[in-house]
Amino acid sequence: MDSRYLRAFVAVAEHGGISAAAQALGYAQSSVSAQLKRLEADLGVSVLVRAGTGTVLTEAGGRLLPYAREALELEERMRRTARGDRPRLRIGTQESLAHVWLPEVLAALEYGAGGADTGPDAGADVVLTVASRSTLERAFGAGELDLVFEYDNGLRSVRPHAVVGHDRTFLVASPSHPLARQETVTPEQLLAHEFLVAEPGCTSEMLVDRFGADLLAGAQQTLLQGSVAALLRLLGHGHGITLLPELTVARELREGELVALPLTEPLRPVSIVAQWHPRLGAAEHTVRTLLDLARRADPLPEVTRTARAS
Amino acid sequence: MDSRYLRAFVAVAEHGGISAAAQALGYAQSSVSAQLKRLEADLGVSVLVRAGTGTVLTEAGGRLLPYAREALELEERMRRTARGDRPRLRIGTQESLAHVWLPEVLAALEYGAGGADTGPDAGADVVLTVASRSTLERAFGAGELDLVFEYDNGLRSVRPHAVVGHDRTFLVASPSHPLARQETVTPEQLLAHEFLVAEPGCTSEMLVDRFGADLLAGAQQTLLQGSVAALLRLLGHGHGITLLPELTVARELREGELVALPLTEPLRPVSIVAQWHPRLGAAEHTVRTLLDLARRADPLPEVTRTARAS
DNA sequence: GTGTTGCCATCGCACTTTCCGATGGGGCTA
DNA sequence: TAGCCCCATCGGAAAGTGCGATGGCAACAC
Known part of the structure; x- marks a missing residue:
């Protein structure tokens, strides 16, 4: 054969x-x-x-x-x-995770590998691919990716292999945005404004989950695929509102460039999940290390999330 | 390629x-x-x-x-x-397990497969190979066997994948054997008689473990490889003594054809262990069923063993 | 030293496989 | 019905794959 x-x-x-x-x-x-x-x-x-x-x-x-x-x-x-090549680990992730969180984790991996054990099994060559969820799913299914990190809003049926972190989502806008000056924001008021959407499907899914399908049907949505940075810049100019995980907009919120809209109730928490193929060969050790590092870099550890929820 | x-x-x-x-x-x-x-x-x-x-x-x-x-x-x-062939499951085991225990387990598997779920994933074609431990190890390592059942006396360094049963060992002989008529048997007395050995290495290992290397060095050993039945028949004619798991000689002991020699202390308990390759493909389901059945057919369940030990 | 033996690489030759471009049949669409 | 796309098949060139024969090299016996 x-x-x-x-x-x-x-x-x-x-x-x-x-x-x-x-x-x-x-x-x-x-x-x-x-x-x-x-x-x-x-x-x-x-x-x-x-x-x-x-x-x-x-x-x-x-x-x-x-x-x-x-x-x-x-x-x-x-x-x-x-x-005798180093094993290769092909990682895929969405832009919102590649923007802030994943570089920290990978940096820790490189640092760890360069430090103590620089033996023959020191680590794997990492190839990182940033793409949309649908592209990631296809590539993972076709065996083009070994490990995928994604946000999971709990609304999909696919079971993740492991949960490695937790986060919350916010509706954010520029401080100059009309809605940002209000005491509270109702779903009806949201509808009158333009949405910037980073990932097709994901934002709508969570908004429908939160406010119902009827309300969102007529909302104007602008898709800005592939660059969270561009989306944030557009947002910074007072253009539209968007739904993003805290991780992605933490710096902007902290420095006052963006504000979270004062919704009456918090949005659904999300988790960062990892999927991988069971047969990784020599890269298996690197994956385990990486998952450990990822859990340590959990932006909103489970205890915190539970405490806030209660 | x-x-x-x-x-x-x-x-x-x-x-x-x-x-x-x-x-x-x-x-x-x-x-x-x-x-x-x-x-x-x-x-x-x-x-x-x-x-x-x-x-x-x-x-x-x-x-x-x-x-x-x-x-x-x-x-x-x-x-x-x-x-579209049925998956194939190549099982290897030693003669002492193939003699009594494994047929029960396999029979239960066939019965179960033929009963409820006779769908496309009904079960696997089983190919059973009976051989010595060393042959089994070689064949397993070369990928010629998918699943191996063996006795483990706890004296080897290889770690089993799973323990599926427990058993004890006895020194047995014919009732007409000189040692069978004594009140107690000491190690020195054992030495004066011929040993029948079913598996090279295993018996010696356990006797050395029990009585020390010096004592056993001079004992006469006759190897009867490949047929427990022949060994038992020879034993039944008053010829020699042997060390076998309870499972193998339970019937003979019950019916008085053989007797356990009255040693001052019991011998080391042994376990029945299974080893398999992590990549079984479609036969994986059959292996899980088989291991469940094996555990249910445990000749001396853990609780019993612990109770007797205490 | 010398012969013998066993192991492996290489060569020449025959056959098969494997690739390509060209050709043709068959279904879908306009 | 014509045009288009898809796939199977054919003939020929090139590469791959098998065999037996031959030769070099190391180990061993005498």
Whole structure:
């Protein structure tokens, strides 16, 4: 069994067709077609249904796909290990966490690795990818990321592997914003103003959870994907209001550049969660260290959160 | 990367040479030599040192070996899963456990699988291998076994994955044996008689642990490997004494065919332990069920053992 | 020292695999 | 019906993969 066949199969499954897969892999279409034919002959089952438009996996193909991905992952790890390269840890996270929290954690990791144990197992090469939640989920599922840090507002069904921190969310705006001068802010008043949204879905989800679907249906939302810094600057100019975790806006709140809107009730607490694949190989030790450091960097430790809640 | 290269590499590592590996794999020596050359070119490191006599792994080769084994294992599981075959669970155990205890556990597994959930994940095909401890260890290490049940006398350094049962050991002999007629038996008296040994190392280990190395040095030992039944029959004819777990000789003791020698102090308790590879794939569910059943079939549950000990 | 033995690398040769571009069938859409 | 996209298949070039034969090297026996 040649891993090229598996690579071809995974590419076809991901791109939805042989031609697209061939282009992605740098082969001629006929070559990928032949590779799949050989794969099927080798396995003894057909893994694809060739439709007029594209291809779909058979039941056997669906069973094969996760194994094929795992085999390719394993081959990659095997190569690195045999060469004696440092293990590689591909971390993914959303911008709001990459903005303030994660750099602290990673810095602590580098410091720790450079200090006491600079042996052969000193640590892993870290590759950090910042992207939207949906992109992270896709990349994690496709095996392109080993470890993902995300905010979890408790409204999604996916179970996190571990909770590593806690935080709260605020509705924030510039001190010059009309709502900032009020004693209290009601949901109806919020609606009259523009929302800046950093991550599609997330903000709406929490606002709907807090105020109900009807109220939010008509609110004007502006999406500013990919740069929390840009969003904060826009906000600083008195433009719109936004929903962000305390972690992200702590400095701005402290220095008075932004203010939290005086809502009658606090918003839902959120947690920082980590997800990883069970098979990390040599990078496992680094992940454990990293999770420990992350828990130590918890911006709002569980005890504090519980105390404030009670 | 072709898995044939990995198979060749593992074979060379196991057989200690290219020629032997080629013979084992059914290739010409020159072919295996070329395969390894390609493997090394592919990885970018040399994995073997070609000595005048045989070959030895380089450091990189040592790192590669477990990955190569794992990759071959994974390919095997991938094939089975893609074809829709039932997962396969290769169990290994020693004869003393295969004699009485394990069949009960496996029977319960089959019964349970055939009963309630006869769905697509009904269970795994079980392949049972009975062998000596050393053979089991080798086969487990080489990835030829998924799950191993063994007696653990607590005198070895290997840590078991799970303890699934407890038992005691007895020195037993035929009622017609000279020692069986005595009120008490001392270590010195034991020495004057022949020992039948079912498993090399194990019996001696426990006797040395109990009575000291000096005493046992001169004892006559007859090895009867591979058949507890034959050993018991020989014992039944008044021939020698042996050390066996209660489980194995319970029926014979109950029916008076054999008697436990009246030692002044009880022998060391032993446990039944299980070891398995962390990556079982679809057979994982079956292993969990099996371990549950094994614990339920504990011949001497922990509470009983503790009560008797106190 | 010399011959023998066993191990591995290399070479030449035959066969197979693997890739490509070109061609053609089949379904979808305009 | 024409155009388009998708995939299978074909022929030929190139690379890979197998075998047996040969030779170098180290260890061992005498």
